[in-house]
Amino acid sequence: MIDGTIQGTTEETHQATGCRTRFAGLLAPGLLPDRLDRLALALRLSPMQAPAGPAPLAVLLAGDGTAVPESDALWLPPVAAWIEPPAGTGASDASARLAALMAEAEASDLYLNLTTATAHDLQLGGRLLAALSARHPLEGDRRDDVELALHEAVCNALVHGNLGVAGMKELSAQELERFSRDLGDRLADPVLASRRIVVTLRIDPAEDGRPLATVEIADEGAGFNPGPRASSGASGRGLDLIGTIADGLTLEDGGRRIRMRFRL
Amino acid sequence: MDYGIEVRDQEAVIRLRGRLTFNDHAKLRALIGEMGQNKLKRQVLDLSSLEFVDSAGIGMLLIAREEMERAAKQFILRGAAGQVKRVLTVAQIAKIVPIED
Numbered sequence: 001m002i003d004g005t006i007q008g009t010t011e012e013t014h015q016a017t018g019c020r021t022r023f024a025g026l027l028a029p030g031l032l033p034d035r036l037d038r039l040a041l042a043l044r045l046s047p048m049q050a051p052a053g054p055a056p057l058a059v060l061l062a063g064d065g066t067a068v069p070e071s072d073a074l075w076l077p078p079v080a081a082w083i084e085p086p087a088g089t090g091a092s093d094a095s096a097r098l099a100a101l102m103a104e105a106e107a108s109d110l111y112l113n114l115t116t117a118t119a120h121d122l123q124l125g126g127r128l129l130a131a132l133s134a135r136h137p138l139e140g141d142r143r144d145d146v147e148l149a150l151h152e153a154v155c156n157a158l159v160h161g162n163l164g165v166a167g168m169k170e171l172s173a174q175e176l177e178r179f180s181r182d183l184g185d186r187l188a189d190p191v192l193a194s195r196r197i198v199v200t201l202r203i204d205p206a207e208d209g210r211p212l213a214t215v216e217i218a219d220e221g222a223g224f225n226p227g228p229r230a231s232s233g234a235s236g237r238g239l240d241l242i243g244t245i246a247d248g249l250t251l252e253d254g255g256r257r258i259r260m261r262f263r264l
Numbered sequence: 265m266d267y268g269i270e271v272r273d274q275e276a277v278i279r280l281r282g283r284l285t286f287n288d289h290a291k292l293r294a295l296i297g298e299m300g301q302n303k304l305k306r307q308v309l310d311l312s313s314l315e316f317v318d319s320a321g322i323g324m325l326l327i328a329r330e331e332m333e334r335a336a337k338q339f340i341l342r343g344a345a346g347q348v349k350r351v352l353t354v355a356q357i358a359k360i361v362p363i364e365d
Contacts, residue, residue, distance in 0.1 A: 123283075126316075144316075144347040151318055155286050168323055171330035173296050180289040234323030237355055241319055244354060 018107045020202065021080050024055030029074070030062040039085070042095035043102055056080040058105060060098075061118060075127045076134050081105040084114045087194075109135075110201035116162040117193035124199070125151025128215075132201065136211055136264040146262055149245040152238040153217045153258050154197065161219030161256060162195035163187065167235025175234065195220040203264070211264040212247070216257055223254030265314075267295055275306035277342075281313040286320035296328050300335050307332055308364075312343030322355050329361050340364055 025046040028036040033047075039060070040047035051057055051073050058081040059074050075082075083105065086097040105111035110131055112124070129147040132138070138146055159165050163186040168175045186192045198218045206212035226239065243249050248261030265288045270277045278295065299307045309325070311317075317325075325341070332339035342364040344352050352363065 121287075123285075141350060144350060147316075148318065148347070148351065151285070155318065155320065159286060168320075168327070171327050173293065173327060173331050176289060176293055176296070176324060176327050180293060183289065234327050235320065237319035237322060241351070241354060 020109055021056045021106050021111075023058050023081065023102065023106065024053070025057045026060065027051065027057055027074065027079070028060035028062070029071075031060060036060075038091065039095055039098065043099060051076070051079055054078055058083060058102065060085055061114060072130070075130055077131075079131075080109065081111040082114065083111070084118050084196075104198075104200070108200040109203050110199070112199040113196060115194050115196055116158050117187065119154070119158055119197050120187060123151075124154045124197075128154075128199065128201070132213060132264075136203065136213070138264065145245040149242045149260060149262070150215065152242050153215070153260060154199070156238055156258070157197050157217050157219035157221075159183065160224065161221030162197065163192050164221055167233065169233040169235065171234050206263060213262045213264055214259065215262070216259045218253070218257040221256060223256045226251055226255060265291055267291070269298060269302070271302055271304065274304070275308050276302050276304045277308045277310050279310040279313055283316040284314055284321035284324070285316070285318045288321065289324070292324040292328065296331050299328065299332060299337070304337075306338045306340065308340045308342050310342050311348050312345060314344070314348050315346070317348045317351050319351075319355070322351065322357060325357070326360065338362075 023045055025048040026036065026040040026043060027048050027050070028039070031039075036047045045058070048057060055078060057079045059079050061082060061084045081102070083098070083101050085094060086101070087094070101113050104113070110128070112128070114122075125147055128150045129138070129143065132146070133143060160167065163183065165179065165182045165186055168179050196219075200216045202214045203211050204214065242258075242260060246260040247263050248259070250259045251257070252259060265280060265282045265284045267278055267280050270279070276299065278299065309328070329339040340362045341352070341357070344363065352358065357363065
């Protein structure tokens, strides 16, 4: 697995395996330096203390909630991947799993793979928008709209997908209370909180030559059937808003994966 | 999201600040409770300092509006700008809640 992701492979090999991003370095705020060094060595990346240089970097986010990067710099170029290392039974197991995620990251222009517990507080919609906009500037209403679409898709994946919390159907304070309680209970459930959200973003030229961003957001929930939605309740507007904003919207894997396209 | 309540002669003005998203459920519950407790008939939500709202935030505003109706109070949204104004428009909230500039 690691062999397929090493630096120094020929360009032809990278194209053949769908490599879009060749990572040069690894950042891991919150990890002990010797652990960062070991992981970086296993992935054949340079361990780094702060973002620098033009080559793409990956950030490892520790899953204990103590190392959430508040620094905006960790969400901007050259950082192109944000990964919470999978729990492993041993050091070699953990680095093999991480190598598999790095291979997924290499096939994207931007990549994010986090547990629900970590993703929940990060305002990922805004973070993804900032990362995208730093590469292809978005302004004014379009910027606001794309941020909202990304935010809604992330929230759906976390709240309704991974945590399985039902939307607020009735317009009542009791229903808001029920939503609040369910959300708290399920975030406290270690099985649900460790379910992952995976975001991949690719930018390609559209038929008219303008760049087109394709964003896929996948969760590990029960999926859902996008049938007719009642618009009279407190929930149920998110997907419609995304449909209004995005230039393409498809649901796959039984509703566990949403693919959105945005002209940039 | 943060909020502050100013009780005036004729109306209570609740100013929301920051970002109103699904994660603000606890604050919205507290806010609805406070709006119900003050005696004024007109409850005005001042959105001029609100930077971002999502669909769950809109849903929670509609719950607030419903609870005020149950308490026989008027509920008004005021001063929405930028992204907030845009989402209120797209979600056609003006059909349900009075919106003032």
